[in-house]
Amino acid sequence: METSTSVCSVAVSEDGQNVFTKEDFKGPSHAVSLGVFVDEALSFADSHAMPLDAVAVSCGPGSYTGLRIGVSMAKGVCYGRNIPLIGIPTLKVQCVPVLLYHDELPDDALLCPMIDARRMEVYAAVYNRALTPIRDIAADIVDENSYLEYLDRHPVYFFGDGAEKCKVKITHPNAHFIDNIHPLAKMMFPLAEKAIAEKDFKDVAYFEPFYLKEFVASQPKKLL
Template identity: 35%
Template sequence: MALLLNIDTATEAASVGISLNGDSIAFRENQHQKEHASFVHAAISDMLEEVGYSLQDIEAFAVTSGPGSYTGLRVGIAAAKGFCYAFSKPLIMVNTLEVMAKAALDSGNTFSGTDLLCPMIDARRMEVFAALFDIGLNCVLPPQPVILDGESFNKLMIERKLVFFGSGSLKFGPMVSSRNSQFANISHSAKDLGTLAEQAFQKKNFSDVSYSEPSYFKDFHSTSKTHT
C-alpha cells in the first residue's frame, strides 16, 4: 500500500497522476508535446491541492523510462529525480512499452490466451520502438528498435495472433496482410504507470537515483532478420 506520484512524458501526450494502493486518485493530461516541461510541475501542484497531500507525503516517485521522445524522457526523469533527491524518496522507473501493454490489458479489449501484445512507438521513417508481451504481461521480445518491412513479425503470426497498437502501428498497418494481425486504438497514461509502479514498490524494485538514465535505443534492425 503506497501513495505514489507517477509521471509519463515519454510520448506525444504527457500525463501525471497520484495513485493510492495502485488506484488513481488524481490525474492530469496534456496532449501538446511541446508543452511537457511547463505542464508537469503545474499539474502536480494542482493535483496535490486537489487531494490534500504534499510532496513530502509521497512515498515514491515513478516515471516512464523510455523508449520515447528524447526531450520528453528527460523532462519526466529530471522531475522525478529532483523530487527523489529533495525528499529522500525512492525512484521507480518502468519501461514505456510495458506501460502501453498494461494499458492494452485494461482497455476492455478481449484477448485470447495465446495472443501477443505488440506496443509500438513511432521513431522516424519506417523505424519504431517495439516489444512483445503475452496477456500475463510477461515479456516475450524485449523492448528494442526495429526497422519495419513487409516480413516483420511474420514468423510469429503463423501460429499466434499479434495485436499492434501505439503510434508506430499506424504506419505498419498497410504493410501487414496476415489474418493473425489485429490493430487496436489504445492509449496509455500515468494511470497505467501507477498500477505497475505499485507492484514495483511492493517488491522494492527501485532505481538508482544518481545513475539511472532514460532508455535510449540507437541501433535499429529489421525484424525480418531475427527470430520474429
C-alpha cells in the same frame, strides 16, 4: 509521470486507485506542462494528507527531450521528499489499457506496443498477457515480413503511435490493431505497485532513461 511521447501526464494513486490525473494531448510541451501538473499533484496529495511512498516515471524508449524532462522532475521530487524512484518501461505502460479494457484478447495473444520513429521505423517489443518479454525492445524497420515468427503462431495485437502506419504493411490474418492507445501516467499504477512490492527501485543519483543508445552504438557507421 509520463513524458515519453507527445502526451504529458501526471497522476496520483492511493491503494491502487487513481485519485488525481492531469493530461495534455496537445503536443510536446512538457517543459511547460509538467512542472504545473506536478505542483498540482503534490498539492493534492498534501491537502488530502496522503504521504507519498514513491515516484514512478516512464523510462523509455521515447522522445529524448521528453524523457530527460520527466526523469529530471521525478528525481527532484524524490530528492525533495526523500522517497524512492521507480522506472517503468514505456512499452509496458502502453500494454496496461489493452489488458484492462479489451476482454476479447485470447489467452495466447501477444502484445506488440509500438512507438513511432522515422519513416517505416518503430521501437517495439513483444509481450505475452503476463507482460513477460517474448522479444525485447528493438528498433524495427517494418515491412511485409515483419513479426511473421509470432504472427504464424499467435494472434498479435499492435498498438501505440507507431502502429497506425504499419497497417498497410502488416496484413497477416493474425494481425490486429487497437487504436488510441497512449502511454499515460494513470496506467502506470499496476506496474508501479508491483515494483514497490518487489523493492525494484532505481538509484536516484545515477538513473537515466532508455534512449535506445544501445541500438545506435550497434549500428554500422555510415559516412556521407
